[in-house]
Amino acid sequence: MPLPDKLEGLESAVARIPDGAVLLVGGFGVPGTPFTLLRELERQGQQQLTLIRNDANEPGTGIDRLLRSGQVRRLVTSHIGLNAHAIERMNEGSLDVEFCAQGILAERIRAGGAGIPAILTDVGLGTELAAGKTIVEVEGRPLVLEMALRADVALVHAATADPFGNLTYAATARNFNPPMAMAADRVVAETESLVALGDLSAENVETPGSFVDAVVPLSALTEDYGIVCR
Numbered sequence: 001m002p003l004p005d006k007l008e009g010l011e012s013a014v015a016r017i018p019d020g021a022v023l024l025v026g027g028f029g030v031p032g033t034p035f036t037l038l039r040e041l042e043r044q045g046q047q048q049l050t051l052i053r054n055d056a057n058e059p060g061t062g063i064d065r066l067l068r069s070g071q072v073r074r075l076v077t078s079h080i081g082l083n084a085h086a087i088e089r090m091n092e093g094s095l096d097v098e099f100c101a102q103g104i105l106a107e108r109i110r111a112g113g114a115g116i117p118a119i120l121t122d123v124g125l126g127t128e129l130a131a132g133k134t135i136v137e138v139e140g141r142p143l144v145l146e147m148a149l150r151a152d153v154a155l156v157h158a159a160t161a162d163p164f165g166n167l168t169y170a171a172t173a174r175n176f177n178p179p180m181a182m183a184a185d186r187v188v189a190e191t192e193s194l195v196a197l198g199d200l201s202a203e204n205v206e207t208p209g210s211f212v213d214a215v216v217p218l219s220a221l222t223e224d225y226g227i228v229c230r
Helices: 010-015 035-044 064-068 084-092 102-114
Strands: 022-025 049-052 072-077 096-099 118-121 135-138 141-147 151-161 184-194 214-217
Touching (some): 010 035, 035 151, 064 084, 102 141
Parallel strands (some): 022 151, 049 072, 072 096, 151 184, 184 214
């Protein structure tokens, strides 16, 4: 039986995201951030979004475009220190921010993809990171109960994809994109390079196409990706 072709246009792929959706957004700073998908999401204007993302990007790029347009109500993240605008919105109360230690954020996403409802950790114990969270005792040791993270949609950026959605990533794009692609009901991957089915060797595939619902080939990379456009 032939594998399905998951190629989809940018507008159509993003239009499936409803108001109020919870989104996993890949990337580690610039690397691996799906800037084109985020720009289209800004253009379409979906509202009341919850974003799960390692960082808040820098002002004027990535998810900050959605923050500035008022489309985001909540952000689950490890830090926002590079984005003064995000800090301002948090301090004024117009953006709800949940901070999570970076490794625990990654593990909560991994747990969501693995079908594990929660994890136990001593990271953040006795600090504001654990405020309001359940503390359980295991063999006399207090641990923070951290709930797994899943989303309605994951937006990821791949270096290479085939039409079925097998993906590879470059460098630190591997930090969050692979686990996020396992922890969402729908996965949309933008890709720098599209190759024919069979051109990716199985040993190089980092996200199997069975996790991916839509592949959006990029016609060009904008300056957001760290490329000087001429």
